[in-house]
Amino acid sequence: MSEGVVMPVRELRFDTSLLELRAEDGWEEKNGSWWVAPETLDPRAMTRFMLAQDARFVTVTAIEREGGETGLAYHWDLKGAILTFSTQTHENKFPSISDLCPAADWLERETYEYFSVEFTGRTSNKQLMLRPGLEAGLNRRQIGKP
């Protein structure tokens, strides 16, 4: 999926009909995953819903976007298929899901260190990969330039 190729849908209703993966709900199967890109995504509703379906949280992929924002793609494994929810930060902040899904803890810490995304609601942001003295947002172009 190129950035923005998937038709955006206004919002997702997290009921089991979502898992029918219909095009009218915004789903598109491409390049190894099912993708959906709602205009707004409630990550905590997504997490509760996916965990209730016995899905496994695989990872979150962050990508730098203009205006200091960061694109976030949440990848879940559901019965062998990858379902990806694409969204974007607001003022480079996004709600944390790590209290609902412990598997997200290291991933949020890493995303903060690489892209300085502040996951709101976290009680701590302990250093993971970076050594003391390195600035968060290491992989953002304006910071990471040699």
Place this chain on the structure above:
Amino acid sequence: MSYRIPIGPFHPALEEPYKLDLVCEGETVREAELHVGFNFRNIEYLAERRNYQQVISLVERVCGICSNVHSVTFCMTVERLLGLEVPERAQYIRVAMAELERLHSHILWAGIAAKLIGFKTMFMSCFAMREKVMDMLEAISGNRVNYGMNCIGGVVRDMSDPGAILGVVDAIEKELVGSIIPVFTTNSTVRDRCAGIGVLTNEQAKSMGIVGPLARASGVAQDLRRDAPYLVYDRLEFDVPVQTDGDVRARLVVRALELLESCRILRQVMRDMPEGPIAVSTGAPRLKVPAGTAVARIEAPRGEVFYSVTANGTDIPQRVKVRTPTFANMPSMQWAVVGAQLADAPLIQASIDPCYSCTDR
């Protein structure tokens, strides 16, 4: 009264650096805190400054044990973006390399586990056996660690002597059945040392999203080779060993049985591999990849490896995301050692089969 024991970042149990802070009461571990990042190289960032051809070599350096897994997964991701169909023979060769890599990784782990259990003759047996696999990988690829076998569109070397591979498979299977598996599954010393320690329950395994043999030892019956088949795994017959106890012994048993399954897969690959080309031409190294994002994942020796690649139409990827299995598995260590005896902590952490080079990237 509690006291804190810092283990690492450099320590005798593993060659890779990481740090574990244990809070103990007497001999019992009450809390554990894990520190990683000592191998941090920012390979994801480096990959966004090299062309696709160069990134293959770069990602092969993510891990010194399952190096092939990373180059295969990266190539599969880019092949999806290009809409490339990889020749069948190349797919079989990729499976053969993946299973040989699994064999040497699991045997390496078995040796380390034997050493930590105190079974040093078994350590020597395992490493002698692993050497046969390493020699075979070297004979196929010319290399022992970073094989350089993959390119976008296929593989760069053919397998010219399947009979030699079958000979190694026979020899390994004989040793597995004759000594390694009986020791790991029935020996009373091993059982007493490993049973009931480092337990991860099925619920814990699921909530942490752990993968690979670690998850399968806790009753999570997932294996991408079966559940989301790639390459030619859907044509191969194999079983997915699962245990439910979630302890160190269950991890031993799962990996030991998986060794036999890899032998079984390799025999089928050597029997069924068709003649034909081993790659399609892509115009590398100045290959330009159309804009888009693709993902791919495969079942590495330690579990799922996940890649996401975003292309922007140039010869350099815009974004390369790598999620390694140990990154998913390692946080569970903090649960596995709590309540354990301090003396068991090294064996418990080794039972996860951690790879810090992978974790830190």
